[in-house]
Amino acid sequence: MKASSTKRTIALALAAALAGSVSISMNVAAHAATVDLKMVAADYPGDGKTQQAQWDALSAAFHAANPGITMTVNVVSWDTIDDKVKTLIATGQTPDIVNKGDYSAPAAAGLLYKASEMVSASTLADIIPTFLNNSKYNGTAYAVPDLASARALFFNKDILTKAGITKLPTTWGELYSVLTTIKKKVPGVYPYALPLGPEEAQAEFSIWAGGNGGRLYDYTTGKWTLNSKANVEASTFIKKLVDNKLTEPNPAKCDRTACAQTLFAAGKAAFINGSVFLGSWLKANGGDKLNVGTGSFVHNTGQKAVTLGVQDYFTAYKANGHQAEIQKFMDFLYQPANYAAFLKAAGGFIPATKSAGAVAAKDPALAPFIALLPNAIFYPGDIATWNAVKGAIQQSVGLISSNPTKTLADLQAKAEAAKG
Amino acid sequence: MGAGEKSSAPISMVVLMRRKQLIHVSSKKSSLNKSRFGALPWIAPVIVMIVVMVLYPAYEMIRTSFHDVDQTGFMKKWNGLTNYRVLFKNPDLIPVMTRTLLWVVVIVLATVLISLPVAQILHSKFPGRKFVRYAIIVPWAASVVMTATSWRWILDSFYGILNTLCLDLHIIKEPIDWLGNTTQSFIWLMVVAVFVSVPFTAYVILAGLTTVPEDILEAATVDGATGFQRYRTIIFPLLRPALLVSTVINLINVFNSFPIIWVITGGGPGYATDTTTTLAYKLSFRDQNIGASASMATINFMIILLFIMAFLKVSKWKEASE
The missing domain is CATH 3.40.190.10 (Periplasmic binding protein-like II)
Incomplete structure (x- = not known):
């Protein structure tokens, strides 16, 4: 009895499966045109x-x-x-x-x-x-x-007014003293929102390095230059900002959208490196009443101002x-x-x-x-291993806020070993 | 422990004997129902599922680990142990492996230690027990991603409710970034993992508790045993099968745990809170090295196999099946 009912079940299942496959093949025929x-x-x-x-x-x-x-x-x-x-x-x-x-x-x-x-x-x-x-x-x-x-230096005008700052910083040195003033005069505000979390750490790193003449890749030698002298110098300056508490704490875990831009939108950060769309993003994310200004991003003394395209x-x-x-x-x-x-x-x-x-x-x-x-630097997006290198940078570059030299040396080794 | 085992031996033997009888009876029953295919028609769907969903992907994974795979995901050619060599050269591998060991041992131990009293409470009779039992299921029934996301925001330094709570109660003076430093955030990850594992473990132990025969407990009480003595010499030894099952399943779950780490810290900063499971993912989707990622996953798979073999050995599956 059991066996026969099993057989019947199997036969039924087979029939159902057949019917299914017929209808699938009919569908294919109907869509062929x-x-x-x-x-x-x-x-x-x-x-x-x-x-x-x-x-x-x-x-x-x-x-x-x-x-x-x-x-x-x-x-x-x-x-x-x-x-x-x-x-x-x-x-x-x-x-x-x-x-x-x-x-x-x-x-x-x-x-x-x-x-x-x-x-x-x-x-x-x-x-x-x-x-x-x-x-x-x-x-x-x-x-x-x-x-x-393209990127620009966005700032919260009200915070700057409160701190009595009238001239927008253009060099690292000027930025440093402006941030220190804000920290002193406007408590409860992070002077600079530094997103070194995985989401877009490569952008933040590139624009700081670029402001010191540093690049990620050297097209003449065909080599990655992540730990070049200029890049280490830029990272050391970033570390200095972090060490002196001029940024939010633990920038290595601060993602661009959920952390840095959100802090800026809430009026809790004075400066941020923002992309062209930041204005409309702020409007949609609670920063619509913010009094925002933009200027060109800061660079090291003796270097050219750049933007990141x-x-x-x-x-x-x-x-x-x-x-x-x-x-x-x-x-x-x-x-x-x-x-x-x-x-x-x-x-x-x-x-x-x-x-x-x-x-x-x-x-x-x-x-x-x-x-x-015209002053934009771009990612080396045409290099076959860029995606892998970008992934490695996003993952680890936040650690420059504790150890710039080692972090960049590790990244350089990884970039050189990346396969296409 | 040693004394406890000795005195409990007769009891557990009684239970074992009872079990053997049960097995005997049930095997007689099933032999009556034997058709030409044996149990095959009933277990065939499961076998198909295991082949398609487990064995085939595992085969593909192991095969991939011995091949050269380009960034876009295309397999090029056999390249022997190269992927494994690349993986072993990764400077983050040893710290990540050590951390994984710590992760598994601490979480499983803590889970069992917390679940034992929790199960005991759930087993005792009190008004509203049903409600409490349901309440404890919630973290288990909820998606781990959901739970982890909640915890991530609870612990957030700017908007987290934990900071608000501690500030309002004047426990802390200024907001703390709970996930700020590496050690601290790893401890929080383990706390969340324990929180997620306790319900299941408590329920398995609770099931074990219901099999403890009331009459033996009563007899022990009559003989003058204190509550603690009863627990140590009767209940705990009888819970061993339940503890074994829950420990091994927890070992596997915790070892494979991905969403908690991924949602709360993303394994970061850098690789500082990664385990081998999240590292395998990062190798593939951040470093774009699918081959090395497959090697990592294969090693993880081997470790899991070891766990399972240890489980089968400890539970003496051969004897049971004879």
Whole structure:
């Protein structure tokens, strides 16, 4: 009796499984006429909402104009997008388009379409040359820049007034004395918010090093220079700020968004190294009543003032062979109206196209940042091991606040050993 | 302990004998139900699940650890022990391994020590016992990520409720950054891990307590044994199977614990609060070295296997299955 009922169960299960597979194969047949494009996009801060709505609207408009192509955009937080994309690729679910902060590793692995295959010649011609130049691997552009940001020294005007400071510091020495004054005269406030936590430690480190003439990578020798004399000097200065309690305590665990920017938004920090979007971020995160000013970031005496330019990218993967469809979508995205909607949802960044750049140059919030760009240093994003080195820096560079020389020497060793 | 074991020997033998009878009866029953496939139709789904969800990924992991994998996740070629060599050269490995040992030993010990009295309280009869029992399940039932996130904000130096509490009670004068220095934050991580492990352990011990025969306890009371004597010579020895199970399961859980560390400190600053589990993740997703990460994961897997083998040996599985 038992055996026969088991048999019956197995037969039933088999029948169900068969029926299932038939319906699956029918589904496949029904979809064969259209192409499904899949995109994974990082979520820019915008006005506090996710960008999913903007991408969904754009996808719908694109599908209406191109009925043969459906577009699915998956918006992922900056924290997890690298892990997500890597997992998708490793498990054979490579997306067609990715929008995030790097491109060199997949370019080196030969996974990407060239920029000239991703967009039409006219769209490519509209991209600002500096940004396109930063999208190259071995001389060929493998990514199309989506937007860029530059950094400035943001300050809380009310705190400065309270401390009686009238002149904005431009050098390290001036900054040091200004911070000391604030510490004395305005208790309960951290003079400088220093985000050396993993989220964006590479940015904070790069801009301080840059202000001392230090770089992460030397293009003439083709070597990493993380523990160069200039970088160690800059780190030692940062340590001095920390040791004298001119920053928040334990900067190595202070992430940019949850810690430093939040302190600044709450009026608990006087200065912060902020990106172009910080203004709109503050408005959406409780800092709307803040009286904020910006100036160029501080540098060491005898060195040039620099800003850190950061650009992000669209990359297109060859895995699914959708080159023609990708190009259609990318051209659609770069049409001025659609691109403006993208920039608006992203929240106050510097555009990557000449046409949108001309409009942005008249925007009083953006103009000062665009003016800073000629002095911008960029990450060595075109080096294949950049992603690994960036990861190592994010992880450990916070330790310069206790031991600059050893931290940078360890990082240098790691960078040299990183594999492409 | 030695004296306790001696005097408890007859009792535990009685229990063992009873158990053997039970096993005997149940095995007779199951032999009646034997069909051509034995128990296969019933355990097949589990076997399929184990093969697909455990064995295959484990095989892939070990295979990856012997291959050259590029940053984007593509496997290139066999490269022998290179990944392991790279891993062993990592200056952070030895400190992380030492810390992992400390992590496992301290948490498991503390968990068991706290769970014993907790289980005893849950076992005694008092009004509202049901409510208390439910309340203790909560940290266990809640997602660990959720619990860890709550703790992260409880301990936050700027907005944390612990600081507010201590300031209001005038225990401290100014806010403390509880996760500020490495040692302190590692201790807090262990506290949270114990907090999460106690409910399960207490319940396993509670289940053990319910198997302690009332009549023996009564007899002991009649013979004039004090409460402590009863606990030491009767209850505790009978709890050994429950303690063994909960200890081994805790060993494995605590060793594999990822979310608590990841959410609260991210293993940082640097690698100062990492265990081998979070290090494996960082090797892959920060250093972009998937091969070395797979080697680390394989070593972790081997350590877990050792735990399980030790467990099976201690619980004498061979004898039981005969």
